[in-house]
Amino acid sequence: MSAIEFNQLWKEKLLNRFLTYVKIYSTSDAESETTPSTERQWDIARYIVEELRTIGLENVSIDDNGYIMGYVPSNLENDDKPTIGFISHYDTSPDFSGENVKPQIWENYDGSDLVLNQATGFTLSPSKFESLKRHIGQTLITTDGNTLLGADDKAGCAEIVTAAEYLIAHPEIKHGRVAIGFTPDEEIGRGAHKFDVAKFGAEFAYTMDGSEVGELEYENFNAAGAVVKIHGLSVHPGYAYGKMVNAVLLAAEFAQSLPANETPATTKGFDGFYHLMDLNADISEAKLQYIIRDHDADKFEARKKFMEEKVAEFNQKHGAGTAEVEIKEQYRNMKQQFEGKMYIIDIAAEAMKEAGIEPKIKAIRGGN
Numbered sequence: 001m002s003a004i005e006f007n008q009l010w011k012e013k014l015l016n017r018f019l020t021y022v023k024i025y026s027t028s029d030a031e032s033e034t035t036p037s038t039e040r041q042w043d044i045a046r047y048i049v050e051e052l053r054t055i056g057l058e059n060v061s062i063d064d065n066g067y068i069m070g071y072v073p074s075n076l077e078n079d080d081k082p083t084i085g086f087i088s089h090y091d092t093s094p095d096f097s098g099e100n101v102k103p104q105i106w107e108n109y110d111g112s113d114l115v116l117n118q119a120t121g122f123t124l125s126p127s128k129f130e131s132l133k134r135h136i137g138q139t140l141i142t143t144d145g146n147t148l149l150g151a152d153d154k155a156g157c158a159e160i161v162t163a164a165e166y167l168i169a170h171p172e173i174k175h176g177r178v179a180i181g182f183t184p185d186e187e188i189g190r191g192a193h194k195f196d197v198a199k200f201g202a203e204f205a206y207t208m209d210g211s212e213v214g215e216l217e218y219e220n221f222n223a224a225g226a227v228v229k230i231h232g233l234s235v236h237p238g239y240a241y242g243k244m245v246n247a248v249l250l251a252a253e254f255a256q257s258l259p260a261n262e263t264p265a266t267t268k269g270f271d272g273f274y275h276l277m278d279l280n281a282d283i284s285e286a287k288l289q290y291i292i293r294d295h296d297a298d299k300f301e302a303r304k305k306f307m308e309e310k311v312a313e314f315n316q317k318h319g320a321g322t323a324e325v326e327i328k329e330q331y332r333n334m335k336q337q338f339e340g341k342m343y344i345i346d347i348a349a350e351a352m353k354e355a356g357i358e359p360k361i362k363a364i365r366g367g368n
């Protein structure tokens, strides 16, 4: 078999696996309390488990919460290498329908508008999504415009399973023990919370979930949520003179008191922000929900303090007890975990270069 035929075979395996995964409905649901959050996620979970067993992974397991683990055993004579893990999630985002996905394949993309759906006229255009231009000449996979594709993160699942299959089929590639793990519910912020790290047994692991080829990320936001409550006083408008305190107006005033150039729409790169996500108000009470984000730990602390100071200032102006704030930590920048362990990033960058891919190291404006 020539090298070219060989690549074609594995390319087809990967493509078919991806197409199979995306057709399995596995949307998660933030309203649900169970794990996985939706019954339907078991369909893809069971499918992947069967596949892993067929391929010949060792100790394939799925726990009561739908977390899948399996191992490619080491093929080294003297195995002193650490176990390295690869992780992805099999749920898809509840933001848009993930049912009845009909993938379409566009070979040798020419840079023009893609009419995904003749009936609805739904079109994917480089005039709206400039990044499409970077994919001229490549094969694109899209939906028919009625659903999500679910490449996030069934692309990651397909990559990992196919890589494991490849390693097992090619014992001449020497490697230590490889752990692979698949989780439910990442899209609703619950991918990691029931992950049994000890059972997984990897010294370190890579999550295969991003957007562009070559992305390598090990920094994310420090994150907190802040709820500001403002208490007003409701009085009949006819008798309100000197008495009514309108929490709707106060809420607007408070929102304006935070820096307008420190919102998600006015920041990028390593700039942090205050993001007003939701505002509920009537005359007697207003509730403003914020998220606070910063990559830098000190600036993050300063932001939380600033929020509290703004509330204190507001109370000074409008009377004690007018406003209160509750700030809750959400997650931390994972960069702190890498002190003295930058080899984990270096190995990944090196592997990319060997595969002819230029690593693009950048900070995630998000987290989990």
Ligand SMILES: [Zn+2]
Binding pocket: 089, 152, 153, 186, 209
């Ligand atoms: Zn994802």
